Amino acid sequence: MRKVEICLSPKLIHLFDPEGKIVVVVDIFRASSTMIAALASGVKGILPVMDLETCKSFKEKGYTIAGERDGKKAHGFELGNSPVAYLQGNYSGKKVAMTTTNGTLAIEKTKNGAHAVLVGAFVNLSATANHIQLENKDVLIVCAGWKGKFNLEDSLYAGALASKLHPHLGTDCDSSIAMKSLYESNQHRLQLFLGQASHAKRLQNHGIEKDIDFCLEIDKYNFIAKLQGNEISILNP
Amino acid sequence: MRKVEICLSPKLIHLFDPEGKIVVVVDIFRASSTMIAALASGVKGILPVMDLETCKSFKEKGYTIAGERDGKKAHGFELGNSPVAYLQGNYSGKKVAMTTTNGTLAIEKTKNGAHAVLVGAFVNLSATANHIQLENKDVLIVCAGWKGKFNLEDSLYAGALASKLHPHLGTDCDSSIAMKSLYESNQHRLQLFLGQASHAKRLQNHGIEKDIDFCLEIDKYNFIAKLQGNEISILNP
Numbered sequence: 001m002r003k004v005e006i007c008l009s010p011k012l013i014h015l016f017d018p019e020g021k022i023v024v025v026v027d028i029f030r031a032s033s034t035m036i037a038a039l040a041s042g043v044k045g046i047l048p049v050m051d052l053e054t055c056k057s058f059k060e061k062g063y064t065i066a067g068e069r070d071g072k073k074a075h076g077f078e079l080g081n082s083p084v085a086y087l088q089g090n091y092s093g094k095k096v097a098m099t100t101t102n103g104t105l106a107i108e109k110t111k112n113g114a115h116a117v118l119v120g121a122f123v124n125l126s127a128t129a130n131h132i133q134l135e136n137k138d139v140l141i142v143c144a145g146w147k148g149k150f151n152l153e154d155s156l157y158a159g160a161l162a163s164k165l166h167p168h169l170g171t172d173c174d175s176s177i178a179m180k181s182l183y184e185s186n187q188h189r190l191q192l193f194l195g196q197a198s199h200a201k202r203l204q205n206h207g208i209e210k211d212i213d214f215c216l217e218i219d220k221y222n223f224i225a226k227l228q229g230n231e232i233s234i235l236n237p
Numbered sequence: 238m239r240k241v242e243i244c245l246s247p248k249l250i251h252l253f254d255p256e257g258k259i260v261v262v263v264d265i266f267r268a269s270s271t272m273i274a275a276l277a278s279g280v281k282g283i284l285p286v287m288d289l290e291t292c293k294s295f296k297e298k299g300y301t302i303a304g305e306r307d308g309k310k311a312h313g314f315e316l317g318n319s320p321v322a323y324l325q326g327n328y329s330g331k332k333v334a335m336t337t338t339n340g341t342l343a344i345e346k347t348k349n350g351a352h353a354v355l356v357g358a359f360v361n362l363s364a365t366a367n368h369i370q371l372e373n374k375d376v377l378i379v380c381a382g383w384k385g386k387f388n389l390e391d392s393l394y395a396g397a398l399a400s401k402l403h404p405h406l407g408t409d410c411d412s413s414i415a416m417k418s419l420y421e422s423n424q425h426r427l428q429l430f431l432g433q434a435s436h437a438k439r440l441q442n443h444g445i446e447k448d449i450d451f452c453l454e455i456d457k458y459n460f461i462a463k464l465q466g467n468e469i470s471i472l473n474p
Contacts, residue, residue, distance in 0.1 A: 008387055012248055015385050148252050150245055152411040172435050174389040181430070182415055185422035193418070198409050 003138040004165055006158040006175035009145040010106050019113040022137045024120040024128065024161065027144035028153040029197075030081045031068075031103025033121040033215040035232055037083030040221050042092030045231035048104040049097050052077075058097035066098040074099075083214045095231070102144035107227065110142055117227035122157055123220040129164035131224045131235070139165065152197035153215075156190070159183030191216055240375040241402055243395040243412035246382040247343050256350040259374045261357040261365065261398065264381035265390040266434075267318045268305075268340025270358040270452040272469055274320030277458050279329030282468035285341040286334050289314075295334035303335040311336075320451045332468070339381035344464065347379055354464035359394055360457040366401035368461045368472070376402065389434035390452075393427070396420030428453055 007016050026032055035046050043064075049055040052067050052074055059065045066079035073080025079089075081100050098104065111117050115137050120128055132139060141161060143154035159179030166180065186193040194216060214220075226235040244253050263269055272283050280301075286292040289304050289311055296302045303316035310317025316326075318337050335341065348354050352374050357365055369376060378398060380391035396416030403417065423430040431453060451457075463472040 008245065009249060011252075012246060012385065012387075015248075146411070148249065150249075150412045150415070152415055155411075155415060174383070174392075174435050175387045177433050178387070178389055178392060178419055181423060182419050186418060196414050198411050 002136075002165065003172065004162050004176050005138070005140050005173040006155070006162065006179055007140060007142045008150050008155060008158075008175055009143065009148055010102070010109060011145075011148045013106075013109050013142060016140055017113075018110045018140055020115050020137065021140045022116045022118060022132055022135060023110045023114040024118045024139065024141045025103070025106040025110065025144065026120040026141060026154045026157050027100065027103035027106065028121060028157050028215050030083060030211055030215055031098070031100040031144065032119045033123055034066075034081050034083040034086065034100075035098070035119050036121045036123050036221060036225055037086045037214065038091065038096055039223070039225055039232075039234050041086045041089070043086070043094055043096050045095045045233045047095065047097045047231050048107045049099045050104060050108055052099055055097050055099040063095045063097040064091060066096055068100045070101060082208060082211050084208075084210050087214075102146065106142045106144050110140070111227060114140075119225040119227075119232055120157055120161060122160070122216055122218045123214070124222070124224060125157070125160055126164065126219045127222050127224050129161055132165060146198070153194055155179050156183050156186070156194065160187070190218075239373075239402065240409065241378070241399050241413050242376070242410040243378045243380065243392070243399065243416055245380050245387050245392055245395075245412055246385055247339070247346060247379065248382075248385040250343075250346050250379060253377055254350075255347045255377050257352050257374065258377045259353045259355060259369055259372060260347045260351040261355045261376065261378045262340070262343040262347065262381065263357040263378060263391045263394050264337065264340035264343065265358060265394050265452050267320060267448055267452055268335070268337040268381065269356045270360055271303075271318050271320040271323065272335070272356050273358045273360050273458060273462055274323045274451065275328065275333055276460070276462055276469075276471050278323045278326070280323070280331055280333050282332045282470045284332065284334045284468050285344045286336045287341060287345055289336055292334050292336040300332050300334040301328060303333055305337045307338060319445060319448050321445075321447050324451075339383065343379045343381045347377070348464060351377075356462040356464075356469055357394060357398060359397070359453055359455045360451070361459070361461060362394070362397055363401065363456045364459050364461050366398055369402060383435070390431055392416050393420050393423070393431065397424070427455075
């Protein structure tokens with residue numbers, strides 16, 4: 001039976017072994033949702049970059065550069081971390097170099113050894129779940145969290161994915177049992193429940209309610225996003 | 238409004254500030270439940286000790302020594318980590334030096350700076366909650382976890398305590414929101430739900446179902462356990 005583990009914070013990642021597993025990295029507000037939005041609007045590849053300066057240097061290599069720190073567009077970048085900005089602009093066929101506070105870190109820490117690294121978001125939840133069902137691999141869901149702490153939106157996504165993978169799901173990971181239950185008992189009021197999340201409140205203060213609404217829209221897209229080489233792109237069936 | 242935070246693993250403790258707060262340390266299976274059982278059976282003080290050798294050295298100072306590693310009584314110790322053993326023996330008036338895999342660590346890491354350190358267990362849940370209601374302090378619940386990872390039983394206790402403290406509870410900690418919800422949606426079947434916990438399963442393999450049953454008995458006792466000086470003892474009203 002497939003084993004599904006959930007790592008609730010990047011600070012705990014050393015306790016898990018990504019070797020041979022499908023790793024799903026999650027940063028609902030907003031890196032992973034933004035990546036899906038970018039790919040949906042025609043971006044052909046996203047290069048996750050750890051720091052702002054390296055990210056900036058990709059501009060002269062023809063990349064559109066996207067940089068976010070603490071919820072805001074970083075100085076000197078064309079794009080921040082807003083999914084809606086991609087949907088409104090014209091980025092078809094472009095490549096994007098992207099660095100975010102929490103999101104790119106999780107990819108960096110797990111890409112070595114993993115069978116595959118997927119980008120998880122509510123906007124393509126079922127597509128990701130369906131893809132995993134077809135592969136005979138264990139799954140490790142890595143939540144980006146907020147500054148090292150547990151956060152509600154990433155954990156609930158992890159629970160949603162675990163719930164979709166049930167009953168093909170082993171239960172020796174307590175985080176999976178807990179988050180699956182948390183999702184199932186709150187799925188009828190997900191927007192309301194997630195509205196309590198500390199990070200959603202921070203983002204509301206930045207006046208980006210449209211981004212929040214986008215990030216919580218379930219199954220808007222039917223493709224999966226996978227790290228292929230150094231870049232994240234749509235996996236062609 | 239009182240702020241209630243939950244630290245889901247000792248590996249995340251550096252992200253929280255215990256300063257001036259009531260810290261509740263939790264290790265349901267079994268350190269914190271065992272401490273309450275020991276005090277209930279007449280033990281007058283429990284000295285938490287980090288390592289086995291130091292713990293052993295307290296024998297010649299007149300302490301009963303209790304040592305556990307990986308769920309079993311450590312070699313050369315009178316007691317392991319079984320609450321039922323205290324209830325069956327005669328430890329009235331004795332002092333106990335105790336070291337456990339996960340439990341004593343959480344106490345050590347938080348005792349400096351905290352307003353108070355309490356020992357949290359299902360067996361005295363309401364007593365602890367009622368005591369906290371009387372104090373005008375923020376609360377930090379620290380889960381011992383299992384080898385650094387999230388565990389179900391400690392997190393559910395944390396959720397139960399947060400639930401009892403509601404509505405006198407601030408909600409800017411996502412762990413508190415999540416664990417409160419998790420507890421409230423599973424409290425009608427707590428034993429069944431916790432039976433899935435990986436650690437409960439490990440303990441069942443050790444043949445100590447009576448300990449598990451004890452640890453999950455809610456409100457068996459009506460006293461609170463507090464770190465006073467270097468030792469944990471019953472707080473007299």
